[in-house]
Amino acid sequence: MGTDVQSFAVANLRRRPVLVETGGFVAGFDPSTTSPYINYATPLPGTRPTDRDVKELIEAFRVRDLKPRLEFAPDAAPDVEPALREAGFGVEAVHEYLVCTPDRLTLPQDTESGTVAVPLPVPFPALVAVPSTDEDFRAIDAALSEAFVGEFASSPEGAARLRRIQEDGGAVRFVRAPDGGCAGGATCSAPAVGTAELAGVGTRPAFRGRGIAAAVTAALTGTMFARGAQSVWLEYSGEGSRRVYERVGYQPRGTRLYMSLER
Numbered sequence: 001m002g003t004d005v006q007s008f009a010v011a012n013l014r015r016r017p018v019l020v021e022t023g024g025f026v027a028g029f030d031p032s033t034t035s036p037y038i039n040y041a042t043p044l045p046g047t048r049p050t051d052r053d054v055k056e057l058i059e060a061f062r063v064r065d066l067k068p069r070l071e072f073a074p075d076a077a078p079d080v081e082p083a084l085r086e087a088g089f090g091v092e093a094v095h096e097y098l099v100c101t102p103d104r105l106t107l108p109q110d111t112e113s114g115t116v117a118v119p120l121p122v123p124f125p126a127l128v129a130v131p132s133t134d135e136d137f138r139a140i141d142a143a144l145s146e147a148f149v150g151e152f153a154s155s156p157e158g159a160a161r162l163r164r165i166q167e168d169g170g171a172v173r174f175v176r177a178p179d180g181g182c183a184g185g186a187t188c189s190a191p192a193v194g195t196a197e198l199a200g201v202g203t204r205p206a207f208r209g210r211g212i213a214a215a216v217t218a219a220l221t222g223t224m225f226a227r228g229a230q231s232v233w234l235e236y237s238g239e240g241s242r243r244v245y246e247r248v249g250y251q252p253r254g255t256r257l258y259m260s261l262e263r
Contacts, residue, residue, distance in 0.1 A: 004195055005097065005233055005254065006076035009042040011192035015168065020060045023053025025070075027060050032157045036260065040069040043077040054087045058261060069260040073097075084259050092258040095235040098242070102225045104249035105218065128173050128219040136182075137162045140174045143182035147202030162187065170196075171223045173216045177207065184212040188220040191229040198224075198234040201241070213241070218248045 013019070016028030016038075024047035029039045041057060043049070049057075061068040068089070074081055131137050137159040145154040152158065166172045169190030177183040184203030189196050198220050203212045221232045235256060236242045 003045050003073075003076045004193060004231070005256070006042070006045045006073040007193045008195050008197060008233075009072060010044055012189055012197065013040075013042055015190075022056045022060060023047075024049055025053065025057045027057065029064060029066070030161075032161075034066060035152060036067050036069045037152075038161075039064075039066050040071055042070060042072045043080045045076045047077045048079040049083045051083070051087070054083055058087065067260055067262070069258070071256060071258050073254060074257045075254060081257060081259070084261075087261065089259045089261045092260050095237075095256050095258070096252055097233050097235045097254055097256055098245050098250035099231050099233045099253040100221050100245075100248065100250045101231050104251070105221055105225065106247065106249045128175055128215050131162070131166065131172050131174060134159070134163075136174070137172070139182040140172060140185045143174070143185060143204050144200055144202040146204050147184065148200075165189065169227075171220055173219045173223075175207075175212045175215060177204070183207040183210075184216060186213075186216045186220055188224055188232065191224055191227060194230040196224040196229045196232050198232050201234070213244050214248055217245060221248065 010026050013026045013028035016030055018029040018031060020027040020029070024044050025041050026044065027041035033039070039061075041060075058068045069092075070080075070084065070089075072080060129136075131140060138154070138156075140162055141158040142154040145152055145158070162172050165187050171188045172185065174185030175183045182204070184201075184207055186198060186201040188198045198217065201213050201217055203210075217234075224232050233253070234245060234250065236245055
C-alpha cells in the first residue's frame with residue numbers, strides 16, 4: 001500500500017498551480033499561500049537521489065522564499081530519508097496512515113444527493129451536506145480554522161481552495177450547526193492511481209463528541225468509492241481520532257514521514 005499512497009502523493013502534487021520536477025522529486029506550489037502544508041515536495045517511488053538532486057530540490061524552494069519540505073511514505077522510497085538527512089533535513093513528524101476499502105465501510109455512504117443522515121446521537125438534526133454557496137465554503141474554512149487552533153487562519157483564499165477541491169473532482173462535506181453555519185467538516189482529494197486522500201477532518205470545539213467527524217468521514221469515503229476509488233486513506237493525530245476512523249472502517253497500513261530544512 002505504501003507504493004500506492006506514494007504514487008497518489010505524486011499525482012496529487014502534480015495538480016498544484018505551479019509544478020517543479022527535478023532529480024526524482026515532484027514539488028507542488030500554490031502562489032496564493034506560503035503555507036508549508038500546501039507547498040511541499042515528494043519523491044517518485046523508488047527514487048535514489050544524489051547530492052545534486054537534493055540541492056536542486058532545495059533551490060526550487062529557496063527561489064520562492066519557502067521552507068524546503070517533503071511528505072512521503074518512506075517504504076516506497078527508502079533511499080530518500082538518508083539523502084535528506086545528509087543535506088541537513090530534520091524529521092518534523094512520523095504519522096501512521098489508515099486505509100478503508102469498500103468492503104469495510106460501516107456507516108451509510110453519501111449518495112451525492114446533497115445530504116446523508118447521521119446515525120449517531122446528536123442534540124440537533126444533523127445532516128452531512130454538500131457545500132454549494134460561497135457562504136458555505138467560508139463557513140467551512142472558518143470552522144476548520146477554529147478546529148485546528150493556531151495552524152491556519154480562515155481567509156478568502158482558504159475558502160476558494162475548498163471550492164477548487166470540489167470543482168476539480170474532489171469532495172467537501174460538512175455538518176450544519178443550528179445557526180446555519182458549520183459545526184464540522186472535511187475534504188477528500190480527487191481519486192488518482194485508484195486511491196484518494198481524506199484530510200482536514202475538523203469539528204468546532206462546541207460540537208465535539210457528537211459523531212460529526214465519523215459522519216463526514218463516512219460520507220466522503222462513500223463518495224470516493226462511488227466514483228471508482230478502490231481505497232481511501234487518511235492520517236490521524238491521536239488515539240481518539242484513530243478510534244473514530246476505525247469505527248468507520250479504516251485500518252492501519254503504514255507510515256508517512258515529514259521532513260524539512262530550516263532556513
